[in-house]
Amino acid sequence: MKNLFYQPDLSTGTLHLDAEESRHATRVLRKKAGDMIHVTDGKGNLYGCRITDPKSERCTFVIESTEQEKAKPFRIHIAIAPTKNADRIEWFVEKAVEIGVDEISFVECNNSERVSIKTERIEKIAISAMKQSLKFSVPKINSVRQLPDFIKNSASGRKYIAFVDQNNPDELSKVAARNDHYTVLIGPEGDFSPAELDLALQTDFKKVALGPSRLRTETAGVVACHTLNLINF
Numbered sequence: 001m002k003n004l005f006y007q008p009d010l011s012t013g014t015l016h017l018d019a020e021e022s023r024h025a026t027r028v029l030r031k032k033a034g035d036m037i038h039v040t041d042g043k044g045n046l047y048g049c050r051i052t053d054p055k056s057e058r059c060t061f062v063i064e065s066t067e068q069e070k071a072k073p074f075r076i077h078i079a080i081a082p083t084k085n086a087d088r089i090e091w092f093v094e095k096a097v098e099i100g101v102d103e104i105s106f107v108e109c110n111n112s113e114r115v116s117i118k119t120e121r122i123e124k125i126a127i128s129a130m131k132q133s134l135k136f137s138v139p140k141i142n143s144v145r146q147l148p149d150f151i152k153n154s155a156s157g158r159k160y161i162a163f164v165d166q167n168n169p170d171e172l173s174k175v176a177a178r179n180d181h182y183t184v185l186i187g188p189e190g191d192f193s194p195a196e197l198d199l200a201l202q203t204d205f206k207k208v209a210l211g212p213s214r215l216r217t218e219t220a221g222v223v224a225c226h227t228l229n230l231i232n233f
Contacts, residue, residue, distance in 0.1 A: 022059035042138035081188035084113035092218035097129035111190030157181025
């Protein structure tokens with residue numbers, strides 16, 4: 001499988017690609033009637049489809065096979081403060097999806113330099129990264145929430161907060177166990193405030209390090225995601 005197409009409504013009976021996907025299939029890849037393509041609904045299902053009408057604005061097909069993504073025994077949720085430069089947080093989303101992440105939340109912290117994101121654009125980046133990495137599931141993308149609200153209401157599983165602390169001996173790679181559900185908090189470039197750290201620790205978060213280097217926000221998010229995937233590889 002070299003190429004993967006996306007149709008979120010496939011399982012409910014929509015047997016065609018949208019305009020953008022149709023143009024890519026017919027004009028870029030030169031797909032013809034009778035050719036096989038692979039289509040995912042982004043919900044863990046892969047469909048082997050045969051093209052019936054290769055129009056560039058609406059490429060139709062019939063389903064000939066179905067495959068379901070194997071369920072994972074672990075789940076990764078990264079909650080991260082949006083970076084001042086939007087390109088950096090978009091880079092994080094792209095790489096995290098390629099590596100493997102199940103949910104991404106954005107949190108507003110005391111030291112945040114950006115308090116909004118374009119959720120629709122982020123979702124498109126996540127879908128593109130899913131197709132690029134030949135995955136069948138697109139992660140859940142949540143809009144920006146205040147950090148205290150997230151900590152109290154949205155964190156679950158094993159909860160970690162990445163905090164720059166030279167006296168912190170506990171590295172994520174050493175404290176996280178295999179086959180678990182994880183939530184990791186990544187702060188802004190100015191880090192979490194003492195009050196935010198205290199609130200997290202009082203709500204069963206464990207303070208962890210991501211290595212000896214001081215990392216940018218988006219890099220820390222990728223490192224956390226990659227570390228948890230390696231533990232479960």
